[in-house]
Amino acid sequence: MILKGAEGNRYLAKPDPARAGLLIFGADAMRVALKRQDAILALIGAAGESEMRLSRMSGADLRKDSALMLDAIKEVGFFPGPRVVFAEDVTDGLTDTIAFALKSWKPGDANIVVTAGNLTGKSALKTLFEKHLNAVSIGLYDDPPSREEIEDALKRSGLVQIEPAAMADLTTLARALDPGDFRQTLEKISLYKWGDQTPLTPTEILALAPATIEAEVDDLISCVAENRHTEVGPLMRRLQGQGINPVTLCIGAIRHFRALHIAASDPSGVSSGIMKARIFGPRRAAMERQASHWGMYSLEQAIALLVETDLSLRSTSKAPAMAVMERALIRLAMMKR
Numbered sequence: 001m002i003l004k005g006a007e008g009n010r011y012l013a014k015p016d017p018a019r020a021g022l023l024i025f026g027a028d029a030m031r032v033a034l035k036r037q038d039a040i041l042a043l044i045g046a047a048g049e050s051e052m053r054l055s056r057m058s059g060a061d062l063r064k065d066s067a068l069m070l071d072a073i074k075e076v077g078f079f080p081g082p083r084v085v086f087a088e089d090v091t092d093g094l095t096d097t098i099a100f101a102l103k104s105w106k107p108g109d110a111n112i113v114v115t116a117g118n119l120t121g122k123s124a125l126k127t128l129f130e131k132h133l134n135a136v137s138i139g140l141y142d143d144p145p146s147r148e149e150i151e152d153a154l155k156r157s158g159l160v161q162i163e164p165a166a167m168a169d170l171t172t173l174a175r176a177l178d179p180g181d182f183r184q185t186l187e188k189i190s191l192y193k194w195g196d197q198t199p200l201t202p203t204e205i206l207a208l209a210p211a212t213i214e215a216e217v218d219d220l221i222s223c224v225a226e227n228r229h230t231e232v233g234p235l236m237r238r239l240q241g242q243g244i245n246p247v248t249l250c251i252g253a254i255r256h257f258r259a260l261h262i263a264a265s266d267p268s269g270v271s272s273g274i275m276k277a278r279i280f281g282p283r284r285a286a287m288e289r290q291a292s293h294w295g296m297y298s299l300e301q302a303i304a305l306l307v308e309t310d311l312s313l314r315s316t317s318k319a320p321a322m323a324v325m326e327r328a329l330i331r332l333a334m335m336k337r
Contacts, residue, residue, distance in 0.1 A: 001137070002130045008138040009149055012039045017082055019136055020105035020112060021098070023129040026140030027118035030180045035140060036086070036115050043084050043111055051079035055110065059089040062097055069101045073110040083110035090116045095124040102132055145174045145182070153183065157190035161199040169205045185209060216242075217249060220329070221256045225290040229333035236326045246325040250310045253329065256287075257306060261299040263291035302332055 003011050012035045015022055022039060026032045044053050055072040062068055072085040090098065101112060112135075119126040119139070129137035145153075150170055154162065162170075174182050189208050193200060220235040239249070263270050270291045294302070309328040313321050 001132070001135065003136055003138050006146060006148055008140075009035075009146070009152075011136060012042075012138060013152060014042050015039050015111075015136075017043055017111060018107070019134050020109075021102050021114065021129060021132065021135035022112070023114045023116065023125065023135070023137045024140065025116040025119045025126065025137075028140065028179065029117070030178055031140050032115050032117075034179050034183060035138075036088075036113060040084050040086060040113055043113075044082050048081065048084070051077075051081065053077050053079060053081055053083040055083070055085045057085070057087050059087065059091055059094055062087060062090070062094050066097045066100075069097060069112070070104055073101060073105060073112060075110075084113055085110045086113045086115075088115045090114050090125065092119075092124045095128055098125065099128055102128075102135055105134070145171075145179075147171060150174055153186055157186045159186070159190055159193060159200055161197065163199045163201055165202045166200045166205055169202045173205065173209055217244065217252045218256075220249070221253050222286060222290075224253065224329045224333045225256065225260065225294070226286075227333055229330055232326065232329050232333055236322065236329070240322055246321040247310070247313050249325050250306060250313060250328075253332075254303065254306045254310065257299055257302050260287060260291045260294060261296065261303060263288065264294060264299055265296040298335065302335065305332060305335075 012024070024032055024036050024039070040048070040054065048054050055075075057068055057072070069085060069087060073083075077083050087094075087098075098112070098114060105112065114125075114129075116125060126137055126139075129135045147167075150167075154160075154170070173185065177185065185208065189200065189205065192204065192208055216235070216239060220232065220239065223229075223231045223235060266272050270288055291299075305328060309324060312319070312324055317324075
């Protein structure tokens with residue numbers, strides 16, 4: 001059986017112990033590892049690993065000894081309770097081994113959890129789990145976490161009282177961070193809010209969210225949009241020291257000013273335009289002020305300058321690329337509104 005999307009996420013949070021096997025695969029190893037961890041925890045409980053009710057093996061182990069999995073699912077544990085046999089980094093070459101273990105599985109045996117990398121549509125391992133009547137196949141792709149996934153993660157972290165604006169910020173943050181970093185951020189927020197019954201606010205999220213290069217790029221572009229031209233140079237030096245590419249800066253600036261242009265040119269007003277530009281999170285109020293300050297026609301001039309700079313950066317010009325980008329940003333910061 002194959003499960004997708006929200007249905008798959010719900011199953012991973014509470015797998016059916018009556019099913020023999022579960023395959024979790026995807027290109028993002030961290031995302032697969034986190035979901036596998038949740039599924040095993042739901043099957044055997046928090047004490048399962050310490051009570052030796054979890055047997056781990058790798059694909060390499062199974063290639064050396066094909067009977068390893070069958071022996072593990074049939075063995076009787078010292079402690080009572082459900083057991084799981086977990087095999088990681090499994091490939092199509094082990095399909096027959098996994099198929100024999102699934103065929104031999106009986107109620108009361110250990111549940112089989114298998115993880116793999118990115119599998120194609122014709123993958124033999126994927127086909128085995130999809131067509132098996134007592135097994136489940138779930139693929140994890142690079143789609144951003146859904147609101148339901150974020151809410152479940154918040155509940156597991158003990159966060160229940162959340163302002164709507166804070167939830168929008170967390171949704172934005174979930175798209176910006178890797179799954180592991182996002183989970184660590186939620187744990188940090190939950191520790192900060194321990195014993196605090198007040199709702200989680202956007203200000204608290206902003207203070208606790210990890211600083212990233214993308215955030216520093218946003219700071220630089222905000223300085224330009226708010227006419228703080230004296231701050232452009234120092235921020236450029238810092239980003240240059242971190243190895244940021246000038247083309248990346250230019251793309252970020254074009255994206256920012258195009259969003260401002262959508263907001264400023266909306267017939268219903270800037271506030272309505274901000275929603276249409278899909279601007280959420282802590283930047284929303286600042287970008288609304290920027291769009292009002294610049295106006296539609298000045299923003300068109302700004303975008304034209306940035307597009308011209310982008311073409312120059314991608315050309316065969318021998319001018320220093322970072323200097324070209326810095327000059328363009330300073331010109332923007334000093335442009336008349």
